[in-house]
Amino acid sequence: MTFKTRIVIFLLSMSLFSFQAQNFNAVKKLVKRQFPWLENHLQLKSIPSQGQKDRFILQTKNNQLYISASSISAASKAVDSYVKHYAHQSISHLGIMYKL
Structure with a gap:
């Protein structure tokens, strides 16, 4: 196997690794x-990005x-976004609460 072939295999394997499901434990801890x-x-699911841009989809169903x-x-x-625009709450780091 040539060096170029090894590099291509390595890059492909790395790109496949990046498509695996995201670990959203940090987000779950934030919410908690x-x-x-x-x-x-709260239910979290991984979806592919669009080009170089991140994206998210919000849905509510059965509470x-x-x-x-x-x-x-x-x-x-x-x-x-959900907390601000649908639950009408916000996080205040200084204890100052603004009405949204």
Whole structure:
């Protein structure tokens, strides 16, 4: 096997590894810490990104919030979006609460 062939196999295997399901444990811990009322109603699922852009999809069904996201950061942004725009809550780091 030539050096170029080994490089190609390595790059392909790395790209396949990146398509595996995301580990959303950090997002689950964030929700448990900041929004405990949402913890038992949250389902997270990995989806592919569109080109170089992350994306997320929010859905609610049967009292569950389903977040499909292409990355951990997209999933956390989805939680933020849901909490701000649908639950009308926010996180305040200084104790200052603004009405949304």
